[in-house]
Amino acid sequence: MxxxxxxxxxxxxxxxxxxxxxxxxxxxxxxxxxxxxxxxxRLAGRGEAMRIGLSGTPxxxxxxxxxxxxxxxTGQGHRVAVLAVDPSSARSGGSIxxxxxxxxxxxxDPNAFIRPSPSQTELGGVAxxxxxxxxxxxxxxxxxxxxxxxxxxxxxxxVSWMTDLFVLxxxxxxxxxxxxxxxxxxxxxxxxxxxxxxxxxxxxxxxTRADYAGALQLLRKRPQDPQGFPKALAVSAxxxxxxxxxxxxxxxxxxxxxxxxxxxxxxxxQNVHWFEEDVQQGILARLRTDxxxxxxxxxxxxxxxxxxxxxxxxxxxxLDRLALPGAGGA
Amino acid sequence: MxxxxxxxxxxxxxxxxxxxxxxxxxxxxxxxxxxxxxxxxRLAGRGEAMRIGLSGTPxxxxxxxxxxxxxxxTGQGHRVAVLAVDPSSARSGGSIxxxxxxxxxxxxDPNAFIRPSPSQTELGGVAxxxxxxxxxxxxxxxxxxxxxxxxxxxxxxxVSWMTDLFVLxxxxxxxxxxxxxxxxxxxxxxxxxxxxxxxxxxxxxxxTRADYAGALQLLRKRPQDPQGFPKALAVSAxxxxxxxxxxxxxxxxxxxxxxxxxxxxxxxxQNVHWFEEDVQQGILARLRTDxxxxxxxxxxxxxxxxxxxxxxxxxxxxLDRLALPGAGGA
Numbered sequence: 001m002x003x004x005x006x007x008x009x010x011x012x013x014x015x016x017x018x019x020x021x022x023x024x025x026x027x028x029x030x031x032x033x034x035x036x037x038x039x040x041x042r043l044a045g046r047g048e049a050m051r052i053g054l055s056g057t058p059x060x061x062x063x064x065x066x067x068x069x070x071x072x073x074t075g076q077g078h079r080v081a082v083l084a085v086d087p088s089s090a091r092s093g094g095s096i097x098x099x100x101x102x103x104x105x106x107x108x109d110p111n112a113f114i115r116p117s118p119s120q121t122e123l124g125g126v127a128x129x130x131x132x133x134x135x136x137x138x139x140x141x142x143x144x145x146x147x148x149x150x151x152x153x154x155x156x157x158x159v160s161w162m163t164d165l166f167v168l169x170x171x172x173x174x175x176x177x178x179x180x181x182x183x184x185x186x187x188x189x190x191x192x193x194x195x196x197x198x199x200x201x202x203x204x205x206x207x208t209r210a211d212y213a214g215a216l217q218l219l220r221k222r223p224q225d226p227q228g229f230p231k232a233l234a235v236s237a238x239x240x241x242x243x244x245x246x247x248x249x250x251x252x253x254x255x256x257x258x259x260x261x262x263x264x265x266x267x268x269x270q271n272v273h274w275f276e277e278d279v280q281q282g283i284l285a286r287l288r289t290d291x292x293x294x295x296x297x298x299x300x301x302x303x304x305x306x307x308x309x310x311x312x313x314x315x316x317x318x319l320d321r322l323a324l325p326g327a328g329g330a
Numbered sequence: 331m332x333x334x335x336x337x338x339x340x341x342x343x344x345x346x347x348x349x350x351x352x353x354x355x356x357x358x359x360x361x362x363x364x365x366x367x368x369x370x371x372r373l374a375g376r377g378e379a380m381r382i383g384l385s386g387t388p389x390x391x392x393x394x395x396x397x398x399x400x401x402x403x404t405g406q407g408h409r410v411a412v413l414a415v416d417p418s419s420a421r422s423g424g425s426i427x428x429x430x431x432x433x434x435x436x437x438x439d440p441n442a443f444i445r446p447s448p449s450q451t452e453l454g455g456v457a458x459x460x461x462x463x464x465x466x467x468x469x470x471x472x473x474x475x476x477x478x479x480x481x482x483x484x485x486x487x488x489v490s491w492m493t494d495l496f497v498l499x500x501x502x503x504x505x506x507x508x509x510x511x512x513x514x515x516x517x518x519x520x521x522x523x524x525x526x527x528x529x530x531x532x533x534x535x536x537x538t539r540a541d542y543a544g545a546l547q548l549l550r551k552r553p554q555d556p557q558g559f560p561k562a563l564a565v566s567a568x569x570x571x572x573x574x575x576x577x578x579x580x581x582x583x584x585x586x587x588x589x590x591x592x593x594x595x596x597x598x599x600q601n602v603h604w605f606e607e608d609v610q611q612g613i614l615a616r617l618r619t620d621x622x623x624x625x626x627x628x629x630x631x632x633x634x635x636x637x638x639x640x641x642x643x644x645x646x647x648x649l650d651r652l653a654l655p656g657a658g659g660a
Contacts, residue, residue, distance in 0.1 A: 034646075036642070037640075037642045037643050037646050038643070040640040040642055040643060041639065041640055041642075041643035043640075044637070044638060044639055044640050044643075045637055045638055128642075132640075132642065135640065186517075187516075187517050211548060212548075215545050215548055218541060218542075218545055267637070268635045268636070268637075271634045271635055271637060271641060272631060272634060272635050272641075274634075274641035274642075275630070275631060275634040275641035275644050275645055277641070278641050278642055278644075278645030278646075279614075279645045279648050279649070280610045280613075280614070282645055282646070282648075282649045283610075283613055283649065283652070284609075284610070286649065300605070301602060301605060304601045304602060304604075304605040305598045305601055305602050306598070307374065307375055307597070307598075307601060308374060308375055309371065309374055310367075310370040310371055310373075310374050310462075310465065311601060311602075311604035311605035311607070311608050312366070312367045312370055312371075312458075312462065312604075312608055313367050313368075313370060313371035313374075314605050314608075315605055315608030315609045315612055316364075316367050316608075316612070318609050318612075319609070319612045319613065319616065322613070
């Protein structure tokens with residue numbers, strides 16, 4: 001594979017090259033991984049998009065929202081990429097974005113790029129690769145990247161390590177509608193959008209928005225935010241209302257963070273986070289590929305799980321079996 | 331050092347041996363660490379306390395609460411140990427529990443054991459050692475262990491990996507009082523106690539409790555909890571009111587989780603978590619003790635932070651420099 005040529009084509013905004021690059025970073029094959037690492041290295045330091053995490057449980061109208069919101073942005077001259085971190089698709093083998101017919105307008109839009117979620121099995125692995133796919137989209141000239149999740153908690157945490165903003169989409173109604181939203185996600189949101197503020201549900205959406213605005217005021221205080229954030233708004237993706245306001249809020253929060261240095265601080269911390277993750281995961285992966293080591297790790301893990309061995313002693317045994325540079329205790 | 335003898339004395343409930351054991355697990359010296367690992371290994375599988383995480387910002391009355399609550403428990407025949415995870419003490423060199431005079435009754439109570447927080451510099455390291463101190467207290471026959479934190483966020487996450495229950499202590503009043511409580515902590519609480527429900531503040535505390543009860547109802551839903559949890563109660567550590575009710579709620583939640591298997595599931599996951607943490611931290615610590623490796627890691631980290639190298643390529647370089655068993659990509 002000619003990595004230089006692929007890198008050049010991606011940097012020129014070639015959509016087929018971008019799709020091929022993403023397939024490469026998502027691949028589990030060792031030779032593909034080596035090529036993906038080289039590709040990303042070649043493209044380092046280029047491109048800078050606003051990265052937006054978008055979470056919401058099924059039924060909240062996420063596809064319709066992406067369709068309307070994405071079309072709004074391309075109408076303003078932005079180039080929009082949509083990616084998904086979807087651990088459930090790993091099980092079904094399907095993809096939350098696989099059905100592009102639910103986003104007919106946007107998928108035909110020359111300034112939008114919709115990528116179905118990868119069907120990997122390991123959540124951390126998927127997220128790491130999604131982050132790399134985001135990088136490729138940036139390099140290809142997409143200046144807004146939406147990363148979609150399904151509200152299961154762990155994936156939101158991972159997505160927060162690769163985004164600048166986090167938007168939570170909710171349905172109108174009381175607390176019951178929140179059953180599907182796992183704890184901790186509310187806390188991560190920069191903007192809560194109560195969708196379906198149209199027709200019969202309009203007044204319910206307005207009430208729900210007010211409830212969340214009150215709860216946010218009571219529960220939050222973040223030094224890195226300007227006054228008034230996190231915010232709750234009522235929108236209708238179907239009727240196309242409130243989306244311009246939502247986008248204005250996102251831009252204003254983003255601009256504030258850039259101006260006050262929070263954006264750069266966050267990006268730097270995110271970079272280091274993925275580096276350390278990659279080192280640790282890489283070391284563990286290599287340990288598991290050594291049969292004797294893998295067996296020993298499994299046995300020790302079981303003993304620790306059952307409380308028969310303390311974690312420290314079991315870990316010391318693992319370290320003793322490794323011939324690492326350096327010496328001495330932890 | 332005779333580890334066997336020390337282990338025996340701790341298991342017989344000898345307070346001086348317990349204090350010495352904790353000093354050992356808290357020590358940063360390599361030979362002490364080796365001895366601590368051996369000590370914990372010797373004592374594996376013994377003792378089982380209810381571990382309670384307690385968080386609250388300075389001024390909320392945490393010392394008074396521990397004094398009154400701890401005395402209530404020893405009065406019921408429990409043996410209570412109090413430990414602290416206090417990252418701020420690492421900076422000041424002091425200790426949140428150092429001033430035992432603030433807990434005069436409890437510190438003279440033969441059925442209580444109060445341990446000032448260790449003055450370590452690395453938060454993860456402190457927490458790991460606190461977890462080991464908790465183990466020693468359990469083995470020494472303390473059946474309730476309180477682990478105190480100061481509401482800075484990261485330490486609460488670490489404490490949640492070593493406790494069965496998480497209690498958040500708040501002051502009466504509106505949202506303003508929450509300035510010191512970092513985001514995410516509210517989400518972790520099983521029980522929110524609004525303290526100082528006495529005298530002039532009583533009605534404010536009652537109102538605050540109702541506000542939080544409402545917010546909890548709106549924001550939470552945890553499958554591993556019985557109906558009604560997380561809960562908010564008003565208490566007064568000073569006037570000694572509401573503490574019996576709070577303890578009853580903790581016992582009932584704990585019993586429910588034990589009965590439904592959630593307690594065991596959590597403990598097993600916690601054990602594995604610390605094992606994996608120890609392995610990863612141990613590997614990274616050994617890397618850093620190798621001068622050439624440490625220099626390379628530092629350079630790569632800087633390049634990643636500045637966005638000059640992608641995390642994946644920098645991590646691949648680190649892995650290539652290691653001669654680990656196994657081979658192939660991540």
